[in-house]
Structures are given as structure tokens and as C-alpha cells.
Amino acid sequence: MASALCHKCSTLRFYDLFNDDVVFHPDLNALVQSAKKCEGCNLWWTQVQRDCSKEDIAACLAKKLPANAIKSSNNGDFNIYLRGEWHPAGTASVPDQIWLSCGVLVSVVDHAATKLQTHLAVFADPATPAGALFAGRYSTSARNPEYYATFAKGTLKACRNTHGVCNQASPPGARQMPTRVIDVGDQALPAAKRITRIVLTKDLKQPQPYTALSYCWGKGTQAKLNDENLAEFTKILPESKLSKTHTEAIDLTRLLGIRYLWIDALCIIQGNTKDWESESKRMASVYGNAELTIIAGRSADSGLGFVTNDYPTTKKLPKPVPMKAGPNPHTGDGPDLGSVYLTIQRGKSVGPVDTRGWCFQEALLSNRSLIFGQDQVAYQCRSHTRYEDGCVDVDTSKREQSLTSLNPGTKPEVLRRWYQMLNSFTPRALTEPHDIFPCIVSVAMITHGVLKARYLAGIWECDMPRGLLWKSRWSYTSRRHFLPIEKPLASPFTKRAGETPGKPVIRAPSWSWAHVTGEVFWDTNPRIESKWIDAKNVHIEPRDQQGLWTTAKGVGNPDVLYMSALELQIRGKAVQVRCTNVLKKRTPLTPEGIMMESIKSTPSAKPAPAPTGTAKPNYIALGYFDFPGDPRPPNIWCLLVVVHEGLLLTRDGKGKFHRVGWFAVQDGKQFDGVKDMAVDLV
Known part of the structure; x- marks a missing residue:
């Protein structure tokens, strides 16, 4: 069935649009009215509503200057212009397309402010004259399905x-x-x-x-x-x-x-x-x-x-609309190429x-x-x-720049790529939570081939300070674009001893990023990497004389598929602290922060009493709990890892420490004079 096109749409040629700006309609109102009967105008009006703000559309319909428009000589021009863009043999990162602009020629949009602008993609059917010059194709269940x-x-x-x-x-x-x-x-x-x-x-x-x-x-x-x-x-x-x-x-x-x-x-x-x-x-x-x-x-x-491919149906999009192609867009030579088609640009x-x-x-x-x-x-x-x-x-x-490239790079580059890889991997879902290490084991083995370091529950021993300081992107950055991290839940399909489907499970030690599910990230800016490797900045070290962060046997190979428990033996500055909420007025974007009030103590000392009256609290850090919705642990410690950051820990009845979050130092002098202590982190 032929498309119902208005006189303008039925006479437009891509050749003419590629070589000049063409007035499509005298204003946006005319386009809207024509869209009621013409499939071509309806496609354009649909795209305008998808791509342009309601405020700009309303202003153009009322023939008024949009609020964010720059006053210029074309303020009184509300013509709707079209201009074609063509790339021989599909050599560009954008498809062949036609641009629509209100109030300014498309060809000068870069130099003058248009009132609104959008575009439609152009494609040709295979095995047609137009298909020899236009690279775009369109394959759905209803069109060119094979x-x-x-x-x-x-x-x-x-x-x-x-x-x-x-x-x-x-x-x-x-x-x-x-x-x-x-x-x-x-x-x-x-x-x-x-x-x-x-x-x-x-x-x-x-x-x-x-x-x-x-x-x-x-x-x-x-x-x-x-x-x-x-x-x-x-x-x-x-x-x-x-x-x-x-x-x-x-x-x-x-x-x-x-x-x-x-x-x-x-x-x-x-x-x-x-x-x-x-x-x-x-x-x-x-x-x-x-x-x-x-x-x-x-x-x-x-x-x-x-x-x-049923995407046009599922997204309720108008069907493609034909347009005369004309001769070769660039040279004007040769016969008429028949038809090309306009469609809403597809995503990647x-x-x-x-x-x-x-x-x-x-x-x-x-x-x-x-x-x-x-x-x-x-x-x-x-x-x-x-x-x-x-x-x-x-x-x-x-x-x-990926870990699987033919030349994976130097050790610093490989570490950077490892963290960037995890930044992309951690938001992904697993039906079986214990697959967290198996499903990246091959990438870990490739990485190990360069680093030659032990692989401890997803963290490389040669970069332990940075590896330990993973952060929830949701709590540290914008909550508008990210989800909070959660505890892994047992699979409803796989029965494991001691696990209940849908209930939290332990698949990694508390200090590992694999202990949580959800998007976590690391700092991978090469300009500040010295923070993680310069001895002047690092404040933790392994207690083992050979430099091993754990003395556990049989660990460290990247092909170890399950690492639910592993203890690190650390020496560092740890201070027991008291938490005080100071962020009384919050917005949805405010990080989940608390201030740490120092209780300078030895491991056996009792916490100092809370300040009374108008005494000013002795704040040392801004902290972020991994699971801010959980009850506050009965005791909290700050372990300084690098000069400006550290881990929030809690200590169990057996003297073992568990990660509960991380902190950013506000007053580093509070750690002066604190003696190193043994920290067994599980």
C-alpha cells in the first residue's frame, strides 16, 4: 500500500536536499496540520516531539523566541528547513540523514542559533539502485527480514x-x-x-x-x-x-x-x-x-x-516513509536512483x-x-x-585499551584497565551469585599473565591499597543515575547447603568488591596513581616478612573459582571512632555521609565519653557505609589506607575486623601519633 504523502513530501528529492537548504513548511504549525494526513510530515512531527523540549516546541508553535534562544537577525524567521547529509559507502559514525531546523538554514546552524532542530535517518533497500550509494539498511520482521x-x-x-x-x-x-x-x-x-x-x-x-x-x-x-x-x-x-x-x-x-x-x-x-x-x-x-x-x-x-526484529512495533514508532533519491548526491551524474526511506534513527x-x-x-x-x-x-x-x-x-x-588486546600494556596500564573493566562488570546481574569469580576467570587469567601477582578474592596483591578502596558509585556520586549496592541473594534455582533462596549469602570476604552486588568503582586517573604506590602516601603494609598480605595456603591463582572467606594480615593506623550525623538537610543527591569523632585509643581502651554541652566534636573524616540502611555497627574503626582515604571497619567478638564502608580524611593530623596495630581483616 502506497504511503499517503502531501505534495511537498512527494516531490522532495534527497539530491536537492544534499545540495541546498529547502523550505519544508512556512512554520511548525503548518507541519503539525499536514501531519494529520501526510505520513511523511507525521514522521517529522513525531521526531520533533521525541527530540525537542516541550518549551521550545510551544514557543515555535506560538511563533515566539524560545527562552534559551540567542537573539539574532533571524528572530522573526519560523520557516522549517531541511538539509541532507550523505556519507559515501557509509564512512561516518552517523547514518545518512536529513536535518530539520526552525528559523535558520541548517547549513549555518553551527554559526547561528536555531529555535529547534532534529533529524531523521536515511536508508535504502538492498539490491536497488539507491542501495549501491546509500549504506543504510533497515531489517525488521515487516521489511527485509532476511x-x-x-x-x-x-x-x-x-x-x-x-x-x-x-x-x-x-x-x-x-x-x-x-x-x-x-x-x-x-x-x-x-x-x-x-x-x-x-x-x-x-x-x-x-x-x-x-x-x-x-x-x-x-x-x-x-x-x-x-x-x-x-x-x-x-x-x-x-x-x-x-x-x-x-x-x-x-x-x-x-x-x-x-x-x-x-x-x-x-x-x-x-x-x-x-x-x-x-x-x-x-x-x-x-x-x-x-x-x-x-x-x-x-x-x-x-x-x-x-x-x-520487532523494535518499531514494540516502541510504537511510525513506519519508514519513502523519498525520491534523485541522481548521485555528490556529482548529480547518472540516472535517477529510485527511492530512499526516512526513519527515526535507531540506537546502538x-x-x-x-x-x-x-x-x-x-x-x-x-x-x-x-x-x-x-x-x-x-x-x-x-x-x-x-x-x-x-x-x-x-x-x-x-x-x-582492553585487557584482551594484542598488546595489553605495562603493569600500571593493565591495572588501570582491570579496574575500568570491573567498573563496567559490577552492575551486571548474576542468577547464581557465586558465579562472580567464575564468570571473569578468563579475564583474570589474562591479567595475571602480565601482573604475575597473587589474585586474592578479586584484588591483585601488587595493588592492595587501591584494590581495597572500592566505592559504591551510588553513595559517592549521583543517586539519580545509579542504584545502591546490595547484598548478594541466594539463587532460587541452585540449592546450596545453609542458603535460603532470596536471602543474603556470603560469596567473598567483607573487604572484597565481590562481597556486594551493584556498581562499584575505583580511581583510575593516571595522574594520581602515585597515591596508591608511593610509600609516602600508603599507610598500610602486610605483616608477613615476605610481603604477603595473607598467609593462607592454596590461594592466589586466578583460576580459584570460589573465595568466600580469606583473611588479610595488615599493619596500619587504626582508630576507634564515634559516628555523629551532621548532614541534617539532605537532597536526593547528597552522599550518605557521616563525620567521625575521634576516640584516640588503643585496642583495649574503652571509648571516651561523648562530648557534652557546647563542646566542639573532634571530626576527622567523612564516611560512607556500604549498606547505609543497615543498623549502625556497635563499634567502628577507621583504618587509614592512603594519605586521604581509608576503610571503615567493625570488630567482632573474636578480634577480627570486617569492612563496613570507607572514609575520606578531613583532618589527617588526627592520625598523627597513632601507633600501628595488627588488623586481621576478614
Whole structure:
């Protein structure tokens, strides 16, 4: 069915818009009126309401200057102008698009204040004359639903043929395959004669290319490999019993001409602790050596699948609208290219997968990924990220500066990248809380290869002062954008002795960032890194004569998957304190702060009495409790870690200390004269 377009929309050509500013409507009111009958104007009006403030829209409808507009010579101009932006072969980080501006030519917006401005993306259908010059595509359940396969084949082929750095990361002849993979069948055979089954890679004559799947299990993961069906699945893997995400991954692997596929639920023996622990340590190899990782980003449940893109329907967006293309936008040569289409610009969000803990490592370790994102498909490799809408992000700095880069960097750089990685990892969710260390074990092993230091419950022994001073981003910065940290809760699906589903569990010692769930962060500014390593600034040290922070046996290897308890033997300045709330007037953005009133004491001394009358309290620090909603501990200590920061501790009946928060020093002189003491931190 043809789109209902007004005279202006039906006669506009992209060629004309690319070469000049064009008056679209005499004012915003005219656009609104036309939007009632014209699908093109309705698309523009929808975008204006999505992208511009209500105040600016109201002012333009009333033909008044918006409150934040700069007075200039164009104050009386309320024309609606359009101007096209085109990038040959999709060479920009933005799609081909058309800009709309009120009251000023789009071409001079950078030099004059527009009253409001927005834009729509431009795309062309594949295998059309316009498609040869316009890089953007649009693939949904209602339009070009099979294009994802063409996109995947084309981008993977180009990467194989032209990206030296991608091939260098995983040379085909040197790839190590996972223990088991799914054989999706000999492509030379008719579909009816192909047999899908699990194979042991040691039985293959030589390593073969394979794809790997990264996805959310949800409740839809049906058939799983276990000890009982292992023999059966090596003969035939019944696709009718698999979840939709699994079958779609199998179909896509076949479309790409690749014979083998790795899926965790079907290639790791579920319920077999020995096999699960052994295989979980090999994720760097599994994803790093895959020819391609398929990231089912848009699906929260494997029962729903990931190929179908229904984002326009779910977001209730207007459908794309055609526009005449005209000749070559740049030269004006050649025949008319037919039609291009306008649509609301799609986002680059990956989707629900980006919220899951296990999927974080999988994406980080992959050299090439095909991402079925929330709004569109993308191909990501070490050279660039190419999106379905034509955008190309050639900024490879994130990959080059990651822990999985070909040159991870010096020790200070690797530590910085480790903390930056944790900043992104800690907000992610885990169904099984005790997976906190297993699901980053491969990244930890890569990091260990550079640092050569012991790995203690998620903290590197060579950087213990900084590692201990993790902070809740919610309490330290803006509560508007972050959530508070919480206590890990037992999984409703996994039964562990002594745990009740939905109740708090202990998965790491109190001093480890893994003790909590939620976003934590560290200072990674290289200009102040001396604070953590300069002996003049550091006020704690290990009591062990060999410089070990703990004398516990059998710890320190990054492949230790569970570290719920570990004691540090520290020597440092610890002062017992009294807490006094001083922030009486709070706003939602006020940090959860308390002041510490010094009770200069030895470990055996009794706390000094509280100040009476008008005596001025002796404040030394501003403190932040990890769980401010919990009852205040009966005793609180300040352990000075570096010159301006330290840990809030409480001491149990056995003399052991537990972390309860951190503090920022207000009066460092209060620690002068305090003798070092032994602190056993658990």
C-alpha cells in the first residue's frame, strides 16, 4: 500500500536536499496540520516531539523566541528547513540523514542559533539502485527480514580478507577448539540428510572454524547436555527439543557456511561440577578462537529467539516513509536512483544481554561478533564496528585499551584497565551469585599473565591499597543515575547447603568488591596513581616478612573459582571512632555521609565519653557505609589506607575486623601519633 504523502513530501528529492537548504513548511504549525494526513510530515512531527523540549516546541508553535534562544537577525524567521547529509559507502559514525531546523538554514546552524532542530535517518533497500550509494539498511520482521544473513556474510568476508589485526588475533591454523562443539551438518548434503550432533573436537583431524553463542538463558533453555543424555546427543541432537535461540544459532551458522557451533548449555555437561569448572576456565579460548561470536543481544529469554526484529512495533514508532533519491548526491551524474526511506534513527544498544554478568566476558573475549542489538544488527571486530544503519565506528581505542588486546600494556596500564573493566562488570546481574569469580576467570587469567601477582578474592596483591578502596558509585556520586549496592541473594534455582533462596549469602570476604552486588568503582586517573604506590602516601603494609598480605595456603591463582572467606594480615593506623550525623538537610543527591569523632585509643581502651554541652566534636573524616540502611555497627574503626582515604571497619567478638564502608580524611593530623596495630581483616 502506497504511503499517503502531501505534495511537498512527494516531490522532495534527497539530491536537492544534499545540495541546498529547502523550505519544508512556512512554520511548525503548518507541519503539525499536514501531519494529520501526510505520513511523511507525521514522521517529522513525531521526531520533533521525541527530540525537542516541550518549551521550545510551544514557543515555535506560538511563533515566539524560545527562552534559551540567542537573539539574532533571524528572530522573526519560523520557516522549517531541511538539509541532507550523505556519507559515501557509509564512512561516518552517523547514518545518512536529513536535518530539520526552525528559523535558520541548517547549513549555518553551527554559526547561528536555531529555535529547534532534529533529524531523521536515511536508508535504502538492498539490491536497488539507491542501495549501491546509500549504506543504510533497515531489517525488521515487516521489511527485509532476511537481510541480517546478507549483512553477516558480507561483513565477515570483508573482515577475513582485509583486516590483518583481526586475523592476527586468531590465526586460522593455530586455533584451539573447545572440548565439545555442535556439528550442524555437512553443508554438501541435502538438508534432510544432515545430522546435528555433539562431537568431541579431539576426534577431528584438525581444528575447524566454529561459531560461539552469547545469550540470556532465561526460562526458555530446554534441552541441556548432562551425563544422562551425553551418549544420545553425540549420535543426534534433536533440534525439536532445543530452545528457539539455539535453533536460530544453528541455522545462522549454516547460512555462514560454518559447520561447528559452541553453546554452553549443550557443550558443557550441566550438573557435572568437575566438567563445569574445567570448561568455565577456558572461556578465553572458546570465544577468542571462535570464527564469530553470535550475540543474541535483544532477547531476554532463549525461548523467544533473537533473529526477528520487532523494535518499531514494540516502541510504537511510525513506519519508514519513502523519498525520491534523485541522481548521485555528490556529482548529480547518472540516472535517477529510485527511492530512499526516512526513519527515526535507531540506537546502538545491545539489549538485555548487556545486563548479564556471564555475557560481559564473552563479548570482551571475542575477536569478531555479530550483534543482534535492540534496534539493529551490528558487526564488531578489532578494526571497527559496522551497523546495519550504515554507521561505522572506527574508534578501536576501547579494544586496544582492553585487557584482551594484542598488546595489553605495562603493569600500571593493565591495572588501570582491570579496574575500568570491573567498573563496567559490577552492575551486571548474576542468577547464581557465586558465579562472580567464575564468570571473569578468563579475564583474570589474562591479567595475571602480565601482573604475575597473587589474585586474592578479586584484588591483585601488587595493588592492595587501591584494590581495597572500592566505592559504591551510588553513595559517592549521583543517586539519580545509579542504584545502591546490595547484598548478594541466594539463587532460587541452585540449592546450596545453609542458603535460603532470596536471602543474603556470603560469596567473598567483607573487604572484597565481590562481597556486594551493584556498581562499584575505583580511581583510575593516571595522574594520581602515585597515591596508591608511593610509600609516602600508603599507610598500610602486610605483616608477613615476605610481603604477603595473607598467609593462607592454596590461594592466589586466578583460576580459584570460589573465595568466600580469606583473611588479610595488615599493619596500619587504626582508630576507634564515634559516628555523629551532621548532614541534617539532605537532597536526593547528597552522599550518605557521616563525620567521625575521634576516640584516640588503643585496642583495649574503652571509648571516651561523648562530648557534652557546647563542646566542639573532634571530626576527622567523612564516611560512607556500604549498606547505609543497615543498623549502625556497635563499634567502628577507621583504618587509614592512603594519605586521604581509608576503610571503615567493625570488630567482632573474636578480634577480627570486617569492612563496613570507607572514609575520606578531613583532618589527617588526627592520625598523627597513632601507633600501628595488627588488623586481621576478614
